[in-house]
Amino acid sequence: MRILITNDDGVHSPALVYLRDALVRYGQVEIVAPEKEASASSHAITTHHPLRFYPCTLSDGSVGWAVSGTPADCVILGMLKLGKPDIVISGINPGANLGDDVTYSGTVGAAFEAALYGINALAISVLDYDNPDYEDAARIVTRILDGYDDILKPFFLNVNIPSNHKDELRITKLGRRLWSNNVQERMDPRNKPYFWISGAPKEIVDTDSDIYATKNGYISITPISLDLTDYTKVKELRQFFNYRKNNKL
Numbered sequence: 001m002r003i004l005i006t007n008d009d010g011v012h013s014p015a016l017v018y019l020r021d022a023l024v025r026y027g028q029v030e031i032v033a034p035e036k037e038a039s040a041s042s043h044a045i046t047t048h049h050p051l052r053f054y055p056c057t058l059s060d061g062s063v064g065w066a067v068s069g070t071p072a073d074c075v076i077l078g079m080l081k082l083g084k085p086d087i088v089i090s091g092i093n094p095g096a097n098l099g100d101d102v103t104y105s106g107t108v109g110a111a112f113e114a115a116l117y118g119i120n121a122l123a124i125s126v127l128d129y130d131n132p133d134y135e136d137a138a139r140i141v142t143r144i145l146d147g148y149d150d151i152l153k154p155f156f157l158n159v160n161i162p163s164n165h166k167d168e169l170r171i172t173k174l175g176r177r178l179w180s181n182n183v184q185e186r187m188d189p190r191n192k193p194y195f196w197i198s199g200a201p202k203e204i205v206d207t208d209s210d211i212y213a214t215k216n217g218y219i220s221i222t223p224i225s226l227d228l229t230d231y232t233k234v235k236e237l238r239q240f241f242n243y244r245k246n247n248k249l
Contacts, residue, residue: 003085005023009039017058065078087122090121095125123157160222
């Protein structure tokens with residue numbers, strides 16, 4: 001198996017080394033990650049200036065590849081320079097990527113980019129931001145990969161690992177997390193307003209969701225679809241516009 005590891009925390013994150021060391025038994029592993037932190041970069045790619053792809057020293061002194069761009073850029077350049085992998089693993093991210101937060105996440109964005117090319121993809125996050133257990137998270141990734149040949153391919157899975165978990169996997173759907181009520185307006189020393197998005201998001205409880213599962217000590221695995229089309233609305237809109245056309249409205 002050919003494995004490409006990336007993240008949104010930067011190429012010097014020790015999580016990359018923990019993950020690589022756990023995965024070398026599956027085959028060839030390459031690390032391609034942003035040269036600096038790129039959290040909350042979502043699925044952005046760099047189009048307005050050149051990108052650099054160069055070897056760099058990882059946290060343990062070994063060699064990986066750095067990219068002067070986003071996590072999605074790392075997947076694109078990793079495929080171009082190193083060849084198409086069998087799977088892209090993005091993470092291990094310190095801090096959750098639950099519910100609606102996947103739309104902001106650079107960790108999930110990199111996995112999304114891989115999935116666009118038909119590459120199997122995992123986005124891995126641990127809920128503990130301050131003291132993340134990367135070794136345990138890497139072990140859980142191996143549990144998933146041990147069933148690699150039995151999972152319908154291609155797959156795109158978002159995995160969230162709570163602290164002190166029950167070591168039990170739950171298949172979940174994305175929950176709802178809303179940040180709009182957490183914007184603070186303040187004044188700077190020059191008496192000009194600025195805004196800070198902070199605090200905890202509002203969560204909508206759903207017992208099938210990734211949020212509920214992780215709150216109750218389960219490891220959440222959510223399959224993500226690339227198709228964002230609302231097919232119910234497609235049908236409704238077709239009927240509506242056909243009605244307008246036929247009735248000359």
